[in-house]
Amino acid sequence: MYFVGVDIGGTGVQAGIVDENGKILFRKECKTDVVGGFEKIMDDINILVRELLEENNIDIKEINSIGFGVPSFINKDGLVTCVNLGWSEVQFMGALKKRFEEVKIYAENDATVAALGEAKFGSMKDSNISVMYTLGTGVGGGIIINGKAFTGAHGMGSEIGHAIIGENYFDCNCGNNGCLETFCSATSIIKYAQKLISEGVESSILEKAENNIEDINAKMVFDSYRENDQVAVETITRFKSYLAKAMGSMINTLDPEVISIGGGVSRASDIILDNIEELIREHILYKKEDFAKIVCATLGADAGIIGAAFLN
Template structure:
């Protein structure tokens, strides 16, 4: 009998669900709104209904499903408990208990959303075949996933892959976690925009001023990289700062994990070709052991599908 795996990627605004078969073929359900403001029980009920509908559409019974994996935008214990998921306002929730009400005989696994994206890239994508790898997701925040000996590594309490909270400097604003200097406050799309807005009034000749109609609230990370392509001085300063701190983060991770590959994902990775040469250069300049080989840096391949596909793979990796 064929075996199937279900993956659920819970985002701040939408939920994506995939059904993956034993041949790694994935079928996706239509995205549904997270509606986290209505409470986690409401969201879990919607997800359960979506899973049931996806199974029915593909003539798969729940008895044929090996496991259900769920990617969470926050901190989990890697088993069943969500400590905190700030973007959806979930705190101290045992998600497996809720899922058991709908699927009592099916194993349920949970993990951080960036960690499951790393699993997807390891199983299908840019780091397939790498025994040890680190994924860095550069989006609204900075997340990460760590693969050691072909297994997802989350540490004793599930926080080993909180790459965005590596402290890499002293910044002009605090991170949402309360600390100052987190990688997330230098290398996320949010951080890039905040720094651009800080420079805005002192750069009257910048193309960024022109492109935003002199309104700093119109700045986006994409716009900054577009200006960078046109060799705008303000954009160069912003991207240089981003690359500098990303290289510091990579060096710290290299010294701890020594992976074969670093994979860069998330929305900011769309500009990968614009910053990779400078990033490689700065990483090489900061190498602790300059005569030793280092892990290569590559771009993620799976895009927005990585979360749901990786969540489905949790049953194989945990």
């Protein structure tokens, strides 16, 4: 039996045929034709999946299901609104069902899908209760309970980037103040380093950005942290202290077996994981007890295809 996972992103669509061990056997991709509009993207996905199957001599009847990850929330009526894709309340689930009538289809938010991939075959394997934080431009999340993606009663759970954990000096894109996303995304790291530099603190980060403060990225901040640069140390220390607050609060709430950190920021896993358990322990109510193992994601971008393939 094969499983198909499709990861729909703002620039490209990745499809993969996955075996029961979570191995991607074959893959194919196409561009996301945002200008062409919703129906065009849906048609392209249909062609992509069918070509992927044909080229590898696999009949759609040999497929258990096709799962889709989408960079948005899918509401209970199957509607999706996604600024990056130019979609406003499009009937996403309906459009998929029409094109893939002969097979079971499932779809979920991409961060939830990535968490499922990590829970099935990656950093959170063999755990029943696990949580993944995807730290990138924003902060996404996925909650796995009893081995399944958990998204709540109306499908809008697991948006843990918008749990409020403090007060911040700028508001979140969602309109609120204090969301985790404003403390622990790549964007928040860049913003805070820029803030300190603008306030006159000298930093090797600025050299890396060739003196153009707008060109600073999170990698430069982590690289300067390794050089003990003051701005970088302050920025990353703040980032980690809020990450520890968020994870401590999550442990006090859901007490998962494993918490995994994914997304672009997790490439600096050595810096993030260093001493993180001690920082988290400070925020845990039952300080003497064992708590969740903190790890970094291992499947990388493949988590999107693999997780989607195993939605059910």
